Amino acid sequence: MSEPKRYPVLPIRDMVLFPGIIAPLFVGRPRSLKALEAASSVDKMIVVVAQNDSRVDDPKPQDLYDVGTLCQILQIVRIPDGTTKVLVEGSQRMRIAGYQADREYISALCEPLADQGTHSERVEPLRRSVFEQFDRYANLHPKIPVEVSSTILSVENPSLFTDLVTSHMLVQIAEKQRLLETPSSEERLESLLRLLLREVDLLETERNIQDRVRQEMEKGHREYYLKEQLKAIQDELGGGGEISEVGEYKSRIKKAKMPKETEKKALHELSRFEKMPPMSAEATVVRTYIDWLVDMPWRKQTPDCLDIKSARAVLEADHYGLDEVKERILEFLAVRKLAGKKTRGQVLCFVGPPGVGKTSLGKSIARALNREFVNMSLGGMRDEAEIRGHRRTYIGALPGRIIQKVKQAGVRNPVLLLDEIDKVGSDFRGDPSAALLEVLDPEQNHSFTDHFLEVPFDLSHVMFITTANGTYTIPRPLLDRMELIHLPGYVTEEKINIAKRYLWPKIAVENGLEKIKVTISDKTYEHIITSYTREAGVRNLDRQLSKVARKLAMEAVERNEEKKKPLASIAITQSKLPLYLKSPRIHAGCLPKGDFVGAAVGLAWTENGGDILVIEAAVMQGSGKVSFTGNLGDIMQESAQAALGYLRSKAEDYSLQAFKWEEKDIHVHVPEGAIPKDGPSAGVTLALALMSSVTGIPVRSDRAMTGEITLRGMVLPIGGVREKVLAAKRYGIHTVLLPKENRTDVDELAPWAKEGMDFHFVSHVREIFDLALAHRIQNQKKRPDKVRAKR
Secondary structure, rough: OOOOOEEEEEEEEEOOOOOOOOOEEEEOHHHHHHHHHHHHOOOOOOEEEEEOOOOOOOOOOHHEEEEEEEEEEEEEEEOOOOEEEEEEEEEEEEEEEEEEEEOOOOEEEEEEEEEEEOOOOHHHHHHHHHHHHHHHHHHHHHOOOHHHHHHHHHOOOHHHHHHHHHOOOOHHHHHHHHHHHEEEHHHHHHHHHHHHHHHHHHHHHHHHHHHHHHHHOOHHHHHHHHHHHHHHHHHOOOOOOOOOOHHHHHHHHHOOOOOOHHHHHHHHHHHHHHOOOOOHHHHHHHHHHHHHHOOOOOOOOOOOOOHHHHHHHHHHHOOOOOOOHHHHHHHHHHHHHHHHHHOOOEEEEOOOOOOOHHHHHHHHHHHOOOOEEEEEOOOOOOOOOHOOOOOOOEEEEEEEEHHHHHHHHOOOOEEEEEEEHHHHEOOOOHHHHHHHHHOOOOOOOHEOOOOOOOEOOOOOOOOOEEEEEOOOOOOOOHHHEEEEEEEOOOOOOHHHHHHHHHHHHHHHHOOOOOEEEEOOHHHHHHHHHHHHHHOOOOHHHHHHHHHHHHHHHHHHHHHHHHHHHOOOOEEOHHHHHHHHHOOOOOOOOOOOOOOOEEEEEEEEEOOOOOEEEEEEEEEEEEEOOEEOOOOHHHHHHHHHHHHHHHHHHHHHHHOOOOOHHHEEEEEEOOOOOOOOEEEOHOOOOHHHHHHHHHHHHOOOEEEOOOOOOOOOOEOOOOOOEEEEEEHHOOOOOEEEEHHHHHHHHHHHHHHHHHOOEEEEEEHHHHHHHHHEOOOOOOOOOOOOOOOOOOO
């Protein structure tokens, strides 16, 4: 091993010099120039060492690596700008035993770093693998000349080969320095192979990304140039023969017959679309927008059928009853026939319990008017954009559902049914009911602007019909824009006709019973309605009849299979119903059998129709307490208190001076306690039950009554007369006591509803006592007059 020798040191930055490499260096630092002078004056040998931090301008020994390259100075050239260009050739790796920082330059005591492992069996395979990867690296890297690979291929010395490959790679200084410090050629080849594999992988990824971006750019530029060329060709041909997508849109815009401002907007968007790359995201948004504009029915509409007779026939064929609604539609047709286009837009709101035919009535109105019918449900809607649409800045934006439904109809004057308007909600996304204020206002909706379309659309030709189960949840401003038409629940007599005329014929066809003569009596229908269903509409009745039809279908199939004889006819009687529908689930109220003390029959209105209400009162020894049972509401309890207050205040008139109120407890009860009961119309019934229990006079069980009572004993009018009268008739009570002001309601009843009924119209509770108690109360100061209605 040779003795260490001292050499001048030339620090360099941003590069590592390897043995066997000839490289030009530019020297400008004073201490580096002194080191060159010292080396030139002796043997022209100098040690070149890389800085570990290239930012240091005046490096110290601690700023230099411990391994460098011994180089021979081949040439020194002075440059006019004050720097010196020196050409050096690396000859050998040198390990620095110690630095010495003289005043003029840095010198180092160095010893050669001998090469190892050059004769290993793995060297040659590694060399070939390194060359293969370097060849790929040189082809991928734009800064490495192509001829470098052929030069390196001719080098057989493994040590020189690794140094040449490493010197041509563009990697970090620290990685090159590690290869310089590795004495074994085999280890250097392994490290170099790993480095090359990593760099080749990175370069290939970069190349793929660049190729993909370049292809997209070239495709866009190519389409743009072709588009411009096509435009120039069309201009040369005088604009004839539109063959592009833009030309097709121009033709569709002209055929759409838009308003002038809307057409101007459509052409402006089309000119923007023409300048965009067809596959860009913005072009897709504009294309969708133009499609919506040209597809809207700006002028197209269906002619109204203004034949009153034909419209009446359609309404009667589709629905039974509902006379008020049918009359309103016929009035609309008559006004439209006389006034023409001067007619204001109408917004009808059908209010009624579920199942009475609100939605199907909308379809019948559209058929009677010869208009297209579309419907949308508002139940649970909470987003205002569902009505007004989204702005085009949002991804996937579309118009609101109002505009969508008009487009779906294909005409600008459809019948649009807005179902469940009472179930619209609101949250942080807005209030849809506020957006409906403009839609349903005939003074504003002629210029309704959807957020997506951004141009006004005339909704005044649309006939809006809304449905609701109640009005208490509808905001007052919205309710004010609609004409309310109340659809009461069907009574038993009406349900029988509906079942005979509409439900059973349809159900028979659906279940394959057209060829079988099925006979169902009115009594059987009535028993199904009263004992198996309790509803205002007819949906549950439809289900029960469908159940009967399915049983009949199964019976017909089994008989045909067993006896080979088809079922020709069958009669469904009341006694057979348990075979088809099992036992009744609903039981009628329990009427008193004969005259009882403290039990009076009242009439009540429910959403399922009219019903009877048996009110019981009992007096017992106590301390003057009054108790109420039977799930009575606050208003009904107040009515009972008012009736009791009247009796106590008029005790002398009814010979009750001896009755000790403070020593008696009074208990008022209404059976079927699971069902909530409320309302003021049971006031007279409560007064009668209390009077009977206090005086001990029985109440006639063939009388039913209704009316609100005051502390002065006056009887006030009530609602639901139709349903209450039909309930009394259904339960076999033919004498009904009503408030005097309700006489007009009785006059409006259908003849079949009044047939066999006696009506007494009263204005004071004294008349109720005279008519309903089994015998008169003695010593009354005033005697009531009896009023009997004509049959």
